[in-house]
Amino acid sequence: MKKQIILGLALVSMVFSCSTDDTSDIVINDNSVTNNNSGGDGTTDPATIFLSGTYTEDLTLDANNTYKLNGSLIMTSGTTLTIPACMTIQALSSGADVYIAISQGAKIIANGTADCPIVFTSDAASPAAGDWGGLIILGKAPINSVTGTNTATSEIASLPYGGNVANDNSGSLNYVRVEYSGGAADGQSENNGFSFYGVGNATSVNYIQAYAGKDDGIEFFGGTVNASYISVINAEDDSVDWTEGFSGTLEHVYISNRASDDKAIEADGYNTDFSNATGIFSKPTVNNVTIVGEGSANSSEAVRLRAGTQGLFSNIMITGYAEGFDLDDLETGNGVVSDDLQVTGVTFVDVTDKVKNDTTVTFTDADFATGEDTATGTDYTTWGAGWTIN
DSSP states (O other): OOOOOOTTSOOOOOOOOEETTSOOOOOEEOTTOOOOOOOOOOEEOSSOEEEEEEESSOEEOOTTSOEEEEEEEEEOTTOEEEEOTTOEEEEOSSBTTOEEEEOTTOEEEEEOOSSSOEEEEEOOSSOOTTSBOOEEEEOOSOOTTSOTTOEEEOTTTOOEEOOSOTTOOOEEEEEEEEESOOOEEETTEEOOSEEEESOOTTSEEEEEEEESOSSOSEEEESOOOOEEEEEEESOSSOSEEEETTOOOEEEEEEEEOOTTSOOSEEEESSOTTSOOSSOOOOOOEEEEEEEEOSOTTTOOEEEEEETTOOEEEEEEEEEEEEEEEEEESHHHHHHHHTTSEEEEEEEEEEEEEEEEEESSSOOOHHHHEEEETOOOOOOHHHHTTTTSOO
16 A cells, blocks of 8 residues: 655554564565655754655764654665764654654664664654564565565565565664554554664674564564664564564574563465475574573473474574474474574574474484584673663
8 A cells, every 4th residue: 555645734643563373464566666655854843853754865964963753664676774973763652653664775773882782663652572673674675485586575564574585675673663653553463672674785784682572583584684683672473583584693682581481483485374485495594593592490391393494593692481492393403403494503592392203204313403501692781882772
């Protein structure tokens, strides 16, 4: 659905999101579909510049100004959103209608530093999970729910993502924190802190944190983007999630969950609400991970692997869960047997059931995970210092 967006008018409720089963409803489009929305400029009151609308020209924020997101901000193809270090952008605490979307062909340049991170947060006096939407980036890299140059669209906002450009470039994120995201559009749909839709591996993603979100902290809907130094704290749903054939590399990941939160990692090989059009499953490389729960008597599952997901994991430390790895369905079990789903170097501390096999495929724990008690995880104390919230 496409709406003309003009600042000063009420904004329609357009949201990128994942459904509560962590897959998105997909519509197939060809490349003849484009967005012809008009641009918008920030409007100013005496204290704050308000940002929303659909931009058809570059938008560069000024470090001397104060900005507040008061609706959906959509950057269209060919435009760039540039955000300087040290900037905090508050979002109106009105739920899912408030978000930033970087469309296919657009870029975001948000390069903070350890001493001056870029922060997206709620404007509420007492902020809470779900106050606003989140940060959404859409690229042209492959997804397995469509083939060739076809694209999929997100569940509500209907902007395209996916294609055949593995090295697509959506810009750079460095030292960026998203707080109190996950606003719900309805009972079935919520935003993530960071949503990467078909994002390519020429995009730079380093040092990002999702803090206290209502849905997933970080989700990858296909694509090839690599991300390093990832922190997710107190995500009410899954902390890190992937689906639709994601094949990037994730390095240095720190996840801290409360007992009331869902999985630390939930991984799908494809979108089970739609199909695996390409026949290729998600297969990321995941290195140097620390996952901390609230104890085996309180926190349930650390990592769920399902829908045929594959992946090569190394140096994984899991502390304080009833289950370490929970593997579901036949296709996932086949990945273990073919060595496409493997863990090399793992340490379990206060974990009752280290590997739970619900796949119907027979394999031993050693077929799946080797090098037990050799992992040290990631040194979050060092690389997370200063710019994260713990």
